[in-house]
Amino acid sequence: MKGLLLDLDYYSEEDRPIIRMFFKGEDENFVALDDSFSPYFYVMPDGPGETDSGPEEVRERILGADFGKIGVVDVEKEEKRLFGDTITVLRVVLNHPQDVPKIRDGIRDIEGVKAIYEHDILFVRRYLIDRGLVPLSWVEVEGEWVDGGVVKVDSIKPVKPGDGGAGVPPGVSGLSVLAFDIEVYNPKGAPRGESDTDAIVMISLASNTGIRKVITWKRPVGNMDFVEVLDSERAILKRFADIVAENDFDVLAGYNTDNFDFPYIKKRLEKLGMELPLGRDGSGIAIRGRKGLPEVKITGRVHIDMYPIIKKSVRLSSYVLENVVRDVLGIEKEKIPGDMLWKFWDEGRENFERMIRYSMEDAEVTLKLCEKFLPRYCELARIVKQPLHDISRMTTGQLVEWLLMREASRGGEVIPNRVSGREAARRREDSYMGGYVKEPRKGICENLAVFDFRSLYPSVVVTHNIDPSTLIKSGERGEEGGKDGECDENRAPGLEYCFSRRREGFIPAILENLIERRMEIKERLKKMAAGDKVDTVDVRMLDVEQYALKILANSFYGYMGYPRARWYRKECAESVAAFARMYIKKVMTVAREEFGFEVVYGDTDSLFIVVPKEDRGRAEEFLKAVNRSLPGSIELEYEGFYKRGIFVTKKRYALIDEDGKVTVKGLEFVRRDWAPIARRTQQEVLTALLKGAPPKEAAKIVRDAIEDIKNRNVSLEDITIYTQLTKSISAYKNVGPHVVAAKRLMEHGREVAPGMVIGYVITRGMKGISERAMPVELVDIQDYDPEYYIDNQILPANLRIMEAVGYSRGYLKEGIRQESLSKWF
C-alpha cells in the first residue's frame, strides 16, 4: 500500500504501545498499525577513573534493579557521540512509553550513572525518526488487512528515502480542507459554555472542495441560499460532524480554534450530553493543555489553527481576523463586535442577516488564509519530518531543534538534554553584542544604493564552521587545538574563541545541506522562468519550498543563542555576531576608503551609500571587488536604488524609490491609538520630504496642523483616540483615559463590555490626562484641549523627523525661527 502520512498517534493494548498512522491513500484512505516499536533511552555511565563502575557493572545494576511492577526489557552497550566526542552509552529498552518517567527516575539513583539522555522524546516523534518516515510524503506499507481500511504493518518505509518531496501533490498538498467558524449567543459578555443561554447559534463552513454554508437554527427573512436552517443547537452540531464525516476532510481549520471554537463546542456537548464524532475513528475533541495554551487534536485529521500560524508569519499590530485579512489578503471585512452578536440574533431581520454574512465571511477568509500559508507549513513538515499538527504550532526554534534531533539521532549523535527553567533563566542573563548598526547621517539624502549580505548569519556559521563541537576557548587549546595557528586563522574577531576546521561541525553540516538544497531549487526556478514557466503549480511549490528552507536556515543563529535550546552555546552565537560585524564594517571601509563613497547608514547586514547617477558603474565595481575578497559563501548583493531617504535615528528611516514607492522603517509610533490628526500629519510630512519638498514646507504642514488645533478648525474624528477595553472596568488597577471614558459611558446608561473599542477625546481642565477623557459620544467638540493635542500628539509624532532636518520644537510650536538655522532654509 502507498499513502500520504497525514498524522499518527499511539494507543495501548496489553501494556504494549501500538502506533496508529492515518494515511490518505491513492484511492481510499487507510490506517496502519505498527506494534513493533519499543521506547528506549540512553544511560551514560561514569567514565574511566571517575568511579570503579564501568558500563558493564552499570548494565548489570540496571538489569538487576527492582522498579516495581514494570521492568526493563533490555540494556545494550553502544558507541555514540556527544557534541562530537565518542562516548559509551547503555541503550535501555522498555515496554511502554509511560514506563519511561518511572524507570528513568529509578535509574538516576543507581551508582555509576552519570547522565540519562533522550528520555523526553515523544513516542510518535521518536517513531518517525527511527523509521525514517516523513509526514505528508508517500510511505510504502506492507502488511495484512485486519479490518476494513486497517492494515497491520509488517514493513514500512518512505517511498524515496531521504526525499520528503517525492511525488507530493500540489496546492495545500492535495489535502481537502474545511474551514469553519462558530457564533455564540452571549448576552452577558464573555460567553460561558456551561450557561443555559449561551448556545452555539451558527456554524459556518467553507471548503476547498466547494462547500460554502451557514448552518443555524433560526430562519432569515430574506432568501439566503447558502443558509441551512435546522431546529436546534443539537441539530447544527450533528450536521457539522456529518458534513465532516461525509467528506472525510483531511484538514479542519479555524481561527483561534485551539483556544475558543473547539473548547467551546466541547463544553456545549457536555452541557447537551452529546457526543460528536469528528475524528476519523469516530472520536471527539481532545484538548491537550500545554501550559496556558490548549491544543486541540481531532484524531486522524489535521486540525490547523490559523491564529498561531499568522502570528508567526506576519508582523502586525493586531491579529484580530479583520485586521489580518485586510493586511495579508487585502480584503475589507465587516467586524461585528462580540457583544453585538446576541442582539443581532434576537433582532432578526437585517441585523440577523448581517450576522449570517459575517459568519460566512469568517469561514471563507480562514480558508483563504489556509490556502496562502498552509503550503509553507506542509513544506516545513516535510523538511523537519514531524507531523503537520505539531509543526504548525512550533516556533522556529523548535523547528530547528526537531530537525537537529532527527539528524543527530540518525547520525549516531546523542541528543543533548533540555535544561531546567532555572538554567534557562540563567542563560537569559548571558547577553552578548549583536549586530553592528551605524549611526545614520541624520536628515535627507539623495541617490542611495543599498547593498546587503545574502543570508549573512547562515553563511558565517558554515564558512567559519561554528558549532559546539568545534569551539575552542582560548587557554583550553592543547591537543584539541591542533598545531599552532590552525585555530587562530578561524578566530572570532575580538573574542577568545576559535573554531577548529579539523572536521565539519554538526550544525554547519546540516545548515550547509539546507542552503545547498535551497540554491538548487532557486537554480531550477531560474531555468523554469527562462523557459516561460512563470506561474505554474510546480513553480509555486518550489518557491514555497525554497522559502521554507530559508526560514529554517535563518533560524540557526538565533537557535544557538536561544536559552532553552538543546544545542545552546552562547559562545557560538556570540561569535557569529562578531564575524558578521567584522564583515559589514569591512565593506563599509572598502566603500569609503577605496571607492570614496559616503556610507550614510547600515544595519547588521546592510549598507546604504550615496551613489550619484554617473557613479553607478563604480558601484558595480565596488560590489565585484568586495565579493572577490569575501571568503566561503559570504556574498554581498545589490538590494536596490532609492531616489531619496530620510534618516531619523538608528532603525528609524524612510525611503522612496525611483517609482515613487515609499518604505518606512521603525516609525511605528504611528499607531491606531494615536489621534488621526497626528498620524495624518506625520504621513504628510514624511511624504513631502521624500518627494523632495524643502523642509520648510514640511514644517508648514506641522505648523498648519497646530494652527488648526488652536483655532478649533478640526473635526471630532480628527481628535478621537481609540483604545480597546480589554477587561471589565472594575478589573483595571490603573485607570487609563479609555477606562475613564468607558465609566462615563456607563454613567449615561450605556452598556460597556470587555472587547469594546472606546473612542474618547481629551478635554480641558486641571486634572490629569486620564480624568479629562470624555467618550466621543458625549463630548462637545468645543471642550477639547488644544494643548494636549499639540504637546502629546502632533509634536511627538513629528518632532523626531523635523529635528532630523534641522527644526526645533520651539519653531514648530511657537513659530520662533532660530537665528542659527534660518540661513539653512
Place this chain on the structure above:
DNA sequence: CTTAGCCGGGG
C-alpha cells in the same frame, strides 16, 4: 530603573 504580572485571539 528593574521586576512581576497580564495579555493575546475568539463571541
Place this chain on the structure above:
DNA sequence: GTGTACGGCTAAG
C-alpha cells in the same frame, strides 16, 4: 502524554 509557550507591555516596587 518519554512535554508544559512566549514575547511584549504596563503597573508596581
